[in-house]
Amino acid sequence: MKDWATYIAPYIRRRRTAEQDLVYNFGEQLLNEIESLCMNNLFSDVSFLVEGQRLPAHRLILATRSQYFRELLFGGMCNSREQLIRLEVPLEAFKLILGYLYAGxxxxxxxxxxxxxxxxLAKMYGxxxxxxxxTRYLNGRSVS
Structure with a gap:
């Protein structure tokens, strides 16, 4: 004799699958909207000054994606309350890091x-x- 859980398991799986079919995934749209905020003044609450260029950003997004920025923007680091943070890093590389943080x-x-x-910079920012x-890409590229 089967126990109750074994008996109903196939029905639960089918029901769960049917419910999943009724869910529409807006993930791509959400990602596109978050990506559009990258270096955008809309709702920005912090800016970075890199090589004389001001780059607007969003504390919540940066802190969510990086422990370094979480500490910098919300933790005990001295810059946690500043609106403009000066960084001594290469501008184009930092822009690409921001793109990664916003769009993956x-x-x-x-x-x-x-x-x-x-x-x-990826190493520096954790x-x-x-x-x-x-690193894997560079190692593979340097082999040829």
Whole structure:
């Protein structure tokens, strides 16, 4: 004799699948809307000054994606309350880091110097996944 859970399990699985079919996923639209905020003044609550250029950003997005920015913007670091934070980093590499934080993408088709700068910033900001992908890419590219 089967126990009750074993008996109804197939029906529960079918029901769960049917309910999932009734869910529409707006994830791509959400990602596009978040990505559109990258370096956009709309709702920005912090800016970075890099090589003389002001880059607007959003504390919540940066802090959600990076422990470094969480500490910088909400923790005990001295910049946590500042509206304008000066950074001594390469401008284009920092823009690519922002793009990664907002959209989860980074172009690997850059010249070697640029991609190395992005990798170095990824390490500095604790973006281990990005650092790993770029390192693997560079190691594979340098073999040929």
């Amino acid at each position: 993408t980074v172009p690997l088709s850059l010249d070697t110097d640029a991609i190395v700068q992005v990798r170095d 973006l281990l996944e990005l650092w790993t992908v770029i």
